[in-house]
Amino acid sequence: DTAVSQTPKYLVTQMGNDKSIKCEQNLGHDTMYWYKQDSKKFLKIMFSYNNKELIINETVPNRFSPKSPDKAHLNLHINSLELGDSAVYFCASSRDTSGGADEQFFGPGTRLTVL
Amino acid sequence: SQQGEEDPQALSIQEGENATMNCSYKTSINNLQWYRQNSGRGLVHLILIRSNEREKHSGRLRVTLDTSKKSSSLLITASRAADTASYFCATDTGTASKLTFGTGTRLQVTL
Numbered sequence: 001d002t003a004v005s006q007t008p009k010y011l012v013t014q015m016g017n018d019k020s021i022k023c024e025q026n027l028g029h030d031t032m033y034w035y036k037q038d039s040k041k042f043l044k045i046m047f048s049y050n051n052k053e054l055i056i057n058e059t060v061p062n063r064f065s066p067k068s069p070d071k072a073h074l075n076l077h078i079n080s081l082e083l084g085d086s087a088v089y090f091c092a093s094s095r096d097t098s099g100g101a102d103e104q105f106f107g108p109g110t111r112l113t114v115l
Numbered sequence: 116s117q118q119g120e121e122d123p124q125a126l127s128i129q130e131g132e133n134a135t136m137n138c139s140y141k142t143s144i145n146n147l148q149w150y151r152q153n154s155g156r157g158l159v160h161l162i163l164i165r166s167n168e169r170e171k172h173s174g175r176l177r178v179t180l181d182t183s184k185k186s187s188s189l190l191i192t193a194s195r196a197a198d199t200a201s202y203f204c205a206t207d208t209g210t211a212s213k214l215t216f217g218t219g220t221r222l223q224v225t226l
Contacts, residue, residue: 041152041219043203043219045213048212101212105160108156
């Protein structure tokens with residue numbers, strides 16, 4: 001029973017292409033996230049959704065567009081892929097907390113390679 | 116800008132020894148969390164310590180928090196080869212659910 005799942009696990013594509021990464025959580029959490037981890041293992045938040053509403057949108061190029069069809073799913077669509085987009089993308093989820101961040105559950109990651 | 120800096124960047128010890136990792140951050144925080152990441156895997160939550168707490172234990176893990184020095188430490192006692200991983204601290208300021216991660220410490224435990 002995978003709590004947070006992502007597909008695909010690996011994604012290799014050419015510059016300029018458009019691609020999507022899907023994420024699903026079966027934990028009943030209200031909040032979901034997308035993180036980017038670069039080659040130096042630096043992990044940075046990109047987006048966060050709470051009950052399908054965008055609550056965190058860091059300074060991410062607008063080529064990146066998250067979509068949350070329901071609170072169990074958060075997908076990431078990337079247009080016009082660039083070499084610098086190569087990274088590992090992690091989805092995560094947590095309970096909705098008004099008192100600050102709670103424990104986050106991470107997916108296994110999607111390794112994106114742009115050629 | 117990066118909220119947390121971890122020290123050391125890499126640590127190599129033998130099985131049975133203790134491992135200590137430190138995390139420093141820049142602004143006032145609400146909570147601080149520690150996560151482990153095995154190679155090629157997602158992060159796994161280890162422990163959460165609130166800003167009004169000074170120490171917390173979970174199994175072989177001991178976390179301390181010094182808000183006056185804006186620092187935290189993670190101690191793993193009696194390390195095992197399976198503890199080999201990268202360890203990250205993460206802080207939040209109580210705004211939304213945003214976590215800001217540190218740079219991580221790579222721990223290698225050898226037999």
